Amino acid sequence: MSFRARLLLVMLLLTLGIQLVASWAVLSAVRSAALEQGKRELDVASGVAVALLEGWGQQLLRNVDLLVDDPRFLAAVDDVLVDTSSRLAAAGTLRQQAARMGADTLLLLDEAGHVMASSQPAAGSGVFVDSWRMPLTTDDAGVVSPSILNGLGYQLVQHPLPPGAGAARLALGFRLDESMASALSGLIGSQAHFDVSVSPNDVAPGQDHQGLSRRLSLYQGELGRIDIVVERSLETLLANYQDVKVSLATIFAVSLGLMLVAVVLIARGVSLPLLRLAGAAKSVGRGEPLDLKRMPRQGEFGLLSSTLLKMQGDLSRREEDMRTRARQDQLTGLGNRQCANEDIEAAIETGRPFTLLRLTINHMRRINDTFGHDFGDRVLSTLAQRLADLPAPKVGAYRLSGDEFLLLLTVARLEPLWLEDTLRGLTRELRLDDSPVSLKVAMGEARFPEHGDEANLLLRRAEIALDRARQLRQAHQCYQRGQDESHLRHLALVRDLQHAAYRGEFSLRYQPQVSALTGRVIGLEALLRWDHPQLGWIPPDEFIELAERSGQIHQLTHWVIDSACAQLASWRDMKLKIRLGINVSAMDLQQPGLIKRVESALDRYGLQGEQLCIELTESALMQSPEMGARKLQALRSMGVELAIDDYGTGYSSLAQLKRMPVQELKIDKSFIMQLIKGSDDDVIVSSTIELAHHLGLQVVAEGVEDQAVADHLAEQGCHVLQGFLIARPMGGEAMTEWLKEKGDVSLRDAANDHHR
Ligand code: C2E
Ligand code: CA
Numbered sequence: 001m002s003f004r005a006r007l008l009l010v011m012l013l014l015t016l017g018i019q020l021v022a023s024w025a026v027l028s029a030v031r032s033a034a035l036e037q038g039k040r041e042l043d044v045a046s047g048v049a050v051a052l053l054e055g056w057g058q059q060l061l062r063n064v065d066l067l068v069d070d071p072r073f074l075a076a077v078d079d080v081l082v083d084t085s086s087r088l089a090a091a092g093t094l095r096q097q098a099a100r101m102g103a104d105t106l107l108l109l110d111e112a113g114h115v116m117a118s119s120q121p122a123a124g125s126g127v128f129v130d131s132w133r134m135p136l137t138t139d140d141a142g143v144v145s146p147s148i149l150n151g152l153g154y155q156l157v158q159h160p161l162p163p164g165a166g167a168a169r170l171a172l173g174f175r176l177d178e179s180m181a182s183a184l185s186g187l188i189g190s191q192a193h194f195d196v197s198v199s200p201n202d203v204a205p206g207q208d209h210q211g212l213s214r215r216l217s218l219y220q221g222e223l224g225r226i227d228i229v230v231e232r233s234l235e236t237l238l239a240n241y242q243d244v245k246v247s248l249a250t251i252f253a254v255s256l257g258l259m260l261v262a263v264v265l266i267a268r269g270v271s272l273p274l275l276r277l278a279g280a281a282k283s284v285g286r287g288e289p290l291d292l293k294r295m296p297r298q299g300e301f302g303l304l305s306s307t308l309l310k311m312q313g314d315l316s317r318r319e320e321d322m323r324t325r326a327r328q329d330q331l332t333g334l335g336n337r338q339c340a341n342e343d344i345e346a347a348i349e350t351g352r353p354f355t356l357l358r359l360t361i362n363h364m365r366r367i368n369d370t371f372g373h374d375f376g377d378r379v380l381s382t383l384a385q386r387l388a389d390l391p392a393p394k395v396g397a398y399r400l401s402g403d404e405f406l407l408l409l410t411v412a413r414l415e416p417l418w419l420e421d422t423l424r425g426l427t428r429e430l431r432l433d434d435s436p437v438s439l440k441v442a443m444g445e446a447r448f449p450e451h452g453d454e455a456n457l458l459l460r461r462a463e464i465a466l467d468r469a470r471q472l473r474q475a476h477q478c479y480q481r482g483q484d485e486s487h488l489r490h491l492a493l494v495r496d497l498q499h500a501a502y503r504g505e506f507s508l509r510y511q512p513q514v515s516a517l518t519g520r521v522i523g524l525e526a527l528l529r530w531d532h533p534q535l536g537w538i539p540p541d542e543f544i545e546l547a548e549r550s551g552q553i554h555q556l557t558h559w560v561i562d563s564a565c566a567q568l569a570s571w572r573d574m575k576l577k578i579r580l581g582i583n584v585s586a587m588d589l590q591q592p593g594l595i596k597r598v599e600s601a602l603d604r605y606g607l608q609g610e611q612l613c614i615e616l617t618e619s620a621l622m623q624s625p626e627m628g629a630r631k632l633q634a635l636r637s638m639g640v641e642l643a644i645d646d647y648g649t650g651y652s653s654l655a656q657l658k659r660m661p662v663q664e665l666k667i668d669k670s671f672i673m674q675l676i677k678g679s680d681d682d683v684i685v686s687s688t689i690e691l692a693h694h695l696g697l698q699v700v701a702e703g704v705e706d707q708a709v710a711d712h713l714a715e716q717g718c719h720v721l722q723g724f725l726i727a728r729p730m731g732g733e734a735m736t737e738w739l740k741e742k743g744d745v746s747l748r749d750a751a752n753d754h755h756r
């Protein structure tokens, strides 16, 4: 049952109860008052009845007084008593006299009270009435008293007759019968009747059950008793009471109705605010706004309302807080990936063009490795601050993950000038703990709607552009159509790289290096090949960088070191002792295990250090010069040779490079392949060769494709040639054949050829 219904019920029952008790009290008071009143009236009425009877009797007595003085009456008495001849007529006269006075019977009595004559034939002698025996004084004016004759009740008036009248007394009797009773009733306003009993102690039963009654004894003696009973029916007594009852019932009904209305109103007054509050509480639960107009404002309900309001405020604040936190990056305070996604989706909704710029710090891993993660975090925070401080037209700056950031810009495309400025601003040198840190970032751009109309797609394409920028070592790239596919291919390659080594998909090709002067083979370079089960041959230019970026380069290099050494050992067993160059990437140099690995491989296959040449690009050498120098020194002390690969593509000076313990310089094939006498390239190449001579470095020219170039290089003093002109890279067995055919294999320094 609802609270409202219960409230209604309780209030109704309460009202009903009070009304009933009140009505009962009123009614019983009215009733007892009515009964009380009835009793008093009966007392009065019965008294009046007796007085009336008495009064009539006295009246009769006075009439009888007159009668007994009437000589005619006395003569008739005489006749009745004495004269037998006129007896009948005299009796008639007496009867007439009695009837005239309204008496029912007339008696003549002697001194002793015996009936001497009676107007009623049946009432002959022998009837004895005790009151008659009461001695009467002659001056007595007469007696009025009720009595019983022949079992009937009478009011008897006795009067002495004058002396000599023959009879002593005259008695006139009036029947106390129904008509007398009804005459009395009419006068006293209550029902009266006479109760006559011949046995004096007998009271007629069942007299009082109809209503209230009064019984007054008129006579009680030897002959029996006469009572007058005055009564009133309950109905008449309670007639007023019934009226009161009806009015009370009306009042009851009306007030109940009114009460019902009042109760409903009160219940509504109580329950409506409660219902509204309950509704409000539900709204709070559902996070809907509260309808303030519908909420109670006063009293306890008002208090509840304001509590609910406050609760909703707190809840929504907490929710808001959680929402912000869910959308915020904890470290930098920028929006996180989810926030970026939502904002991009919102920007797409508007339909206006915008640009995403994805950013990453190029050497974050190195910063973390070198300075620790706390320091790295501060670098990230600084960059985040710079991104956040960028001027319009920026919508938001976000941190997507680790060192990846995103800018959402409300421009259709990025202006080169803006990009330049921004880049300069972002990569400003920063000082942390008094140490200068240079920031290098790469950025990838994708535009809406040009490059996609979906947040995820745009984000991915910006990432592809970013990857591309990093690949090309540039600061910025914009997404170009078709890069998706190559990106997917890269993902597949990165995934499959991890299993390639133990699935035997890697192999080494070998390319010979020959003396520029004598053409003798002085070494080989090992070049890695990947035969992908689905994609076929993958060029190293494609997967080496992926391996570097996905952190798999070390396993790959380990595999190359082991395989190269294994091949060297097998050649040694064939009496082919040769020097083999292997390519090692910059990241390998930073890894602690490299030296151990080389050492143990040499050990395992029983090789000498000088059979191995490690090729490193100039940028790899220059990345951390001190640490690099130490490691190179360690390799050198094992006898391992070191070569600078791809020389000319970086910007390091030879003087700088010479501080490294290197023995060989490999001029990049881009200078050699189409070398034309007298060209700019030629100038660079010849001056490089000359400088290398001074520094005591052996010079190798890569990518020698035709004889003229080979001749020219030899003329310039280049020591070693490598390229398709001499041989293409080939597998181990083919290489063995090739070497055997050549027959002229030397481990000696090709520079010696020149000196000889
Ligand atoms: P690189 O170290 O400069 O290797 C020489 C590249 O030039 C080889 O390409 C070789 O096939 C090619 N080449 C040689 N002679 C000629 C020529 O006359 N004309 C032309 N056009 N090309 C010539 P490859 O094998 O595709 O290797 C490409 C690059 O992949 C290598 O450049 C090297 O940086 C990297 N790489 C190859 N193997 C490995 C490896 O085992 N480890 C590492 N870290 N990198 C490797
Ligand atoms: Ca190389």
Ligand code: CA
Binding pocket: 645, 646, 666, 668, 669, 702
């Ligand atoms: Ca090279």
